[in-house]
Amino acid sequence: MPLTLTVLGTSSPHPAPGRPCSGYLLSGGGAEVWVDAGPGTFAALQRHTDPARLTAIWISHLHADHSADLLSAAYAFAFGGMPPPAPIPVYAPQDCARRLAGFFGRADVEFLEGVFDFRDLYDGHDVRHWNLRLTARAVAHGTEAYGLRAECQGSVLAYSGDSGPCPALTALASRADLFLCEADIDAHHGGEPSQQVHLTPEDAGRIARDARVRELLVTHVGPTLTREAATARAAAVSGRPTYMAAEGGTVTI
Numbered sequence: 001m002p003l004t005l006t007v008l009g010t011s012s013p014h015p016a017p018g019r020p021c022s023g024y025l026l027s028g029g030g031a032e033v034w035v036d037a038g039p040g041t042f043a044a045l046q047r048h049t050d051p052a053r054l055t056a057i058w059i060s061h062l063h064a065d066h067s068a069d070l071l072s073a074a075y076a077f078a079f080g081g082m083p084p085p086a087p088i089p090v091y092a093p094q095d096c097a098r099r100l101a102g103f104f105g106r107a108d109v110e111f112l113e114g115v116f117d118f119r120d121l122y123d124g125h126d127v128r129h130w131n132l133r134l135t136a137r138a139v140a141h142g143t144e145a146y147g148l149r150a151e152c153q154g155s156v157l158a159y160s161g162d163s164g165p166c167p168a169l170t171a172l173a174s175r176a177d178l179f180l181c182e183a184d185i186d187a188h189h190g191g192e193p194s195q196q197v198h199l200t201p202e203d204a205g206r207i208a209r210d211a212r213v214r215e216l217l218v219t220h221v222g223p224t225l226t227r228e229a230a231t232a233r234a235a236a237v238s239g240r241p242t243y244m245a246a247e248g249g250t251v252t253i
């Protein structure tokens, strides 16, 4: 089975009608991985799979627009008649379980263990998940945040998560077949490069070019841009096929 990416949501920083925040379904090698759980994506996920069939959840960082629907999933799995056959591995930054428990007003996290199996990410985290290899690299976002490299039988997806320009992001994307990359902001407004926590479309295009990816898929475009404009601007720099991520779209990698 080839590696496929289904776009569940791309919006930043809040969901819009028909447009959830960040979330993707990655399928291949026997695995089905929900990558980022932005608000609205749990509903969108159900258009494409039975959530109880998920083999893992992978969360790039704990900003709400990438993680808040873990709460929806917890309700579905614990109370909604959708119990998974075994606790679903959740690869996420540390503290994810405690924060989720906080939504339930609980200080303990053990009550979540029946549905989720939390596993902390770290820079260089590398796991063989079914026949997928999932590698995390720490990226520059002003909080604990990771990009993802997923490999399956020679096909490579790289995903920026949320990140400013940084060497780790370029390395993560090296020669990927598909680079799913944020282009959240219109411009950097001052500050040191080390303080930049998002990408402009030109940054996304430049990283795609420098990393020699095969194709670029532009996502997570913020309110100061249109996603059509962001994609065109990224394409002008990337020098490779560049597309706009849209809800419901599926790409075979």
Ligand SMILES: [Zn+2]
Pocket (backbone or CB within 6 Å): 061, 063, 141, 162
């Ligand atoms: Zn973020």
